[in-house]
Amino acid sequence: MAIEAVGARRPGGLLARLGAGILDLLQVLGEAGNLFLAAVRLAPAALVDRGRVAAQMVRVGTDTLWIGALLSLFVGMVLVVQAADQVSNVSQDILGPIVGLSMTKELGPVLMAFLLAGRAGSAMAAELGSMQVYDEINALRTMDIDPVRFLVMPRFIAATLALPVLIIYADFIGIAGGALVVASDPAISLPVHAYFDRLLEWVKFRDVVIGLLKGVVFGMIASIVPCTFGLRTRGGTEGIASSTTAAVVWSFILILVFDFMIVRLSFALD
Amino acid sequence: MAADRHGVALELQGVRRVYDGHAVLRGVDLDVEPGRLVAILGQSGTGKSVLLRQIIGLEKPDAGRIVVGGIELPRYLALAPEEKPFVMAMVFQSAALLASLTVAENVSLRLRERGHHSRAEIDAITRRVLEQVDLAGTERKTPSELSGGMRKRVAIARALAVDPQIILYDEPTADLDPILTEEIGRLIVRIRDTRGATQIIVTHNLPLARGIADRIAVLDAGRIAEYVTPEELVRSRHPLTREFMRAAMLVEQGEL
Numbered sequence: 187m188a189i190e191a192v193g194a195r196r197p198g199g200l201l202a203r204l205g206a207g208i209l210d211l212l213q214v215l216g217e218a219g220n221l222f223l224a225a226v227r228l229a230p231a232a233l234v235d236r237g238r239v240a241a242q243m244v245r246v247g248t249d250t251l252w253i254g255a256l257l258s259l260f261v262g263m264v265l266v267v268q269a270a271d272q273v274s275n276v277s278q279d280i281l282g283p284i285v286g287l288s289m290t291k292e293l294g295p296v297l298m299a300f301l302l303a304g305r306a307g308s309a310m311a312a313e314l315g316s317m318q319v320y321d322e323i324n325a326l327r328t329m330d331i332d333p334v335r336f337l338v339m340p341r342f343i344a345a346t347l348a349l350p351v352l353i354i355y356a357d358f359i360g361i362a363g364g365a366l367v368v369a370s371d372p373a374i375s376l377p378v379h380a381y382f383d384r385l386l387e388w389v390k391f392r393d394v395v396i397g398l399l400k401g402v403v404f405g406m407i408a409s410i411v412p413c414t415f416g417l418r419t420r421g422g423t424e425g426i427a428s429s430t431t432a433a434v435v436w437s438f439i440l441i442l443v444f445d446f447m448i449v450r451l452s453f454a455l456d
Numbered sequence: 457m458a459a460d461r462h463g464v465a466l467e468l469q470g471v472r473r474v475y476d477g478h479a480v481l482r483g484v485d486l487d488v489e490p491g492r493l494v495a496i497l498g499q500s501g502t503g504k505s506v507l508l509r510q511i512i513g514l515e516k517p518d519a520g521r522i523v524v525g526g527i528e529l530p531r532y533l534a535l536a537p538e539e540k541p542f543v544m545a546m547v548f549q550s551a552a553l554l555a556s557l558t559v560a561e562n563v564s565l566r567l568r569e570r571g572h573h574s575r576a577e578i579d580a581i582t583r584r585v586l587e588q589v590d591l592a593g594t595e596r597k598t599p600s601e602l603s604g605g606m607r608k609r610v611a612i613a614r615a616l617a618v619d620p621q622i623i624l625y626d627e628p629t630a631d632l633d634p635i636l637t638e639e640i641g642r643l644i645v646r647i648r649d650t651r652g653a654t655q656i657i658v659t660h661n662l663p664l665a666r667g668i669a670d671r672i673a674v675l676d677a678g679r680i681a682e683y684v685t686p687e688e689l690v691r692s693r694h695p696l697t698r699e700f701m702r703a704a705m706l707v708e709q710g711e712l
Contacts, residue, residue, distance in 0.1 A: 313556075316555075317554070317555075320550050320552060321548045321549075321550050321552040322552045322553070322554055322555070324509075324514050324548070324552065325546070325548055325552035325553075325554075326554075327513075327514060328512050328513075328514065328544070328545065328546045329545075329565065329566040329569070329618075330537040330540075330566070330569075330570075331565070331566065331569050336569075
């Protein structure tokens with residue numbers, strides 16, 4: 187996905203286009219970095235603007251809660267079915283640890299971050315993009331109201347606080363989904379209590395904390411990237427659509443890049 | 457001039473704005489006396505809205521200076537809201553109401569964000585300005601429930617709520633029928649007469665400009681070609697002004 191949200195004209199020629207694309211990317215990353223720093227600097231104002239933060243948390247929650255539950259349930263179920271088939275000749279004792287570790291360390295954080303970026307993040311990009319195109323953000327500026335404090339900071343705080351909570355919720359439902367298959371699938375001879383016993387033996391508190399730490403970082407990405415694209419929207423409804431698509435795709439990419447970095451860092455610190 | 461009750465002066469000297477090598481404003485000079493209602497007339501795409509964006513501070517001119525109420529604009533913009541000696545407001549062409557807020561929330565937004573007034577005071581001001589624009593009773597509606605003319609009037613009410621000394625209007629009657637255009641025109645005149653605010657209206661509607669403005673500035677090729685009273689405009693020899701007059705007359709007489 188090229189960064190085309192600003193509707194800039196591309197020069198001709200492969201190298202020129204590549205160069206322009208790299209410059210665009212650096213420009214977006216720079217803007218996102220600046221917006222992140224501004225949102226962090228304004229974070230203490232969340233205490234004063236708690237009504238707006240709470241409203242954004244409700245939006246994030248209602249956007250992701252039900253579909254997140256469904257997604258996590260089926261991911262937990264599929265994990266057990268797949269793993270049971272693979273370990274049929276060894277021991278089904280490891281089904282609990284497989285589901286527990288996968289959900290808490292990787293799938294819970296990444297799936298919920300993708301969901302947040304895809305649902306709430308796309309809504310943020312579209313809403314801010316629309317406000318940019320229809321001069322609402324300029325109207326705020328003429329009223330001496332800082333758009334970052336008024337629009338970005340509440341979304342940033344809400345997503346950053348909400349995602350770890352959503353991850354815990356997804357972890358529980360995913361693990362419960364796995365237990366459901368363990369209990370009901372005739373091909374699995376492992377008792378449900380053994381599934382939970384092994385899971386609790388293997389999943390350490392540290393694994394859960396790493397998952398939640400990922401949630402904090404992914405929550406920041408899934409709000410700052412859409413807000414960045416929303417605020418740089420130009421060119422009417424077509425520009426809003428481009429911004430929204432680019433915001434979701436670049437959120438996904440950055441979530442995976444930071445996922446890799448956090449995993450590497452956590453192993454390096456072991 | 458007491459800035460707390462009356463409008464403030466506006467002075468533009470050699471304001472220039474270039475986009476991608478193309479000069480939209482080529483050195484605009486304009487003096488607006490306090491409390492005056494000035495219309496900036498020009499064809500579409502000649503930089504009228506760009507000029508307003510320089511005056512309100514949304515964009516920075518490439519050259520020239522803008523002085524509002526005796527203060528250089530960059531210095532005024534750098535002041536904290538509570539330190540500003542007077543208030544500027546702008547009514548956008550699209551009204552630019554926040555879609556997620558009700559009419560009352562839109563109108564009172566700047567007051568609530570300032571935090572200087574109690575909730576009761578804010579409610580009273582909101583009711584009063586909505587009455588002034590004939591929109592009492594619409595407090596709980598959202599912008600999507602309003603007509604284009606009503607949205608424009610809410611935008612004007614939002615500007616009035618902070619009792620500004622200078623109000624800028626970007627095409628306030630664009631897309632409105634003649635009856636609504638007249639209503640908005642009367643409202644703007646009433647604001648001048650009752651509040652004494654300095655008002656700048658950007659428009660290509662010649663009858664409106666002639667009907668309400670104290671003075672009319674004709675913007676042509678990025679410069680102010682004429683700055684005259686409505687009466688003087690009728691006698692103008694400037695080609696663009698003559699063309700405007702001729703076209704307006706043809707439309708009025710149905711001779712197209």
